[in-house]
Amino acid sequence: MIPELEPEDFVAFLADLWRERGWEISVKERADETRFVIGERGDGKRGVIYAFPTTTATVTERHLKQFVAFCRKRSIDVAVVATQGAFADGAKKVAAQRSVHLLDRATLAETVEEGGFEDVLKQYTETSGLEAVVERLQALGVPIPASVVDSVPDFGESLAAIRAKLDRGDGDDSDDADASGAQADSAPDSSGDPEADAGVTDRIRALSSRSLPATVIPIVLVVAFVLGAALGPALGLGGPFASGGDDGLDVSAVSTASANATADVRWNAKTAQALTVNGTTYDAPDEQTFLLVRMNVTNRADSPTQFAQSKLAVEVAGERYAHQPLDGVTGFPSAGLFEPGESREVWTVFSVPADGESATLLMTGQLDVRFTRDTTITPEATVPERE
Known part of the structure; x- marks a missing residue:
């Protein structure tokens, strides 16, 4: 099954799928927040995807009958109804009788796999490093305010700033700092050497609101959570936050x-x-x-x-x-x-x-x-x- 998408992304994803199949696409928004993705091909064929883009939508028998009448009146060759929500049994029955293709997220996943459209889907599902971390924490039940993510305009730039601070080792912004020496003296060692681990902790502790842009601080806190309880106390976050909860179940x-x-x-x-x-x-x-x-x-x-x-x-x-x-x-x-x-x-x-x-x-x-x-x-x- 494809993951849940924002409504606008879901419609854009459907449109891109048809573009990949050779259709010229236009999108029409309807008063009830549904969409018509209208396609035309060079061979003269015309198609319409009736899109219900929200996960709370239920496509009913009435919706299908109205759509069938619309397609008959406009001489539509390919009729499709797509939703992130659900299809009522009556809608499924009408679709089977009238040769209307139904697409839910499970069926769309099969379409992506069979057609080799993984790159199209990836455009709408690929997340930044920060978003992936936040999604993981939220799945674990950790409340991460939206303001934490929104306050960081570019995760790549913020991460680069963090790496630069860690490489300097002392949080000093001056150009006179001997960055190469700091790297040689305190680079983390994958061998598990306690002194190497202490170097990482010391450099994390050295990060402060004085030496880092304010937009970077939320990233430091999130990364510290993922690293676990060992770095939590070093940042003054406390054991329960670093360990991800206190009930153990x-x-x-x-x-x-x-x-x-x-x-x-x-x-x-x-x-x-x-x-x-x-x-x-x-x-x-x-x-x-x-x-x-x-x-x-x-x-x-x-x-x-x-x-x-x-x-x-x-x-x-x-x-x-x-x-x-x-x-x-x-x-x-x-x-x-x-x-x-x-x-x-x-x-x-x-x-x-x-x-x-x-x-x-x-x-x-x-x-x-x-x-x-x-x-x-x-x-x-x-x-x-x-x-």
Whole structure:
């Protein structure tokens, strides 16, 4: 599957794919934020890609019927509907009957591979070194403010400035510094020599707001995080920041569907020995810990869908654990029933072994679910106060 793209990038990517196939392209924006990518070829053929560029879009049967009528009226030879979201079952049926090609992110990935269009996709997915680091940290659950990335106009220039400071060894901006001598005396040694490691630490410590441009400082902090706990204390960042968290449980989730998911679930999690909900404290059983998972669930289907708490489980060391009921409270109001297009937050709790190293959230029912880790969601157990 191709990665999620910004809406404008998704449309541009579709246009470039057709250019690679010999089409002359124009793009028309529609009032509902969809796009028509219109193509003409030298042999007289005409084609249109009806693009739904957001991941929240659901292409319905009505959309397909309207598009088919449009293509018939305009004598379109090649009709395509593409989305980063999902296709309703009715839309798939109409497309099969009317020879309309459907492209979701999974199908587009196959198109890229079969056509050898990796270079086209790379233009829209290649990230800078900083962006890759930030994406990795965010995947680990570390909140990296957007301002950190936005404050650095050019990562390459910033990295070059950092390297120059490290090479000088003392943070001195003067032209009189003996750069060659500093490199010879304190260049890092891959042998693991403690003195060599100390040289790296000393040079990192020497970087300051006085000797570096302000835009470079965020990069130093991010790089220090990636290097780990050994350099964290040297920068005064503290152990928990450098080690990436203090609960020790690595939590992931397994999706049962991709772009065509019925339920789109953005989630975040934390562990706790006790939870307090509306003034009542619940303690985890002996030798266990609570795993609290809060989710923003969106029903992408055209009909009501039940995202049931009883169908969720967590797997730790090969054992599955159902949710842990808390007396008198629940994070799944209305039994997890979601109306078409409805989004709301729910939460659930599991009791898992306290010495567990990793946990996997999964759906045991037949519902097609796409899980996406979202560190902006605060994992907490809350219920409205009764009046």
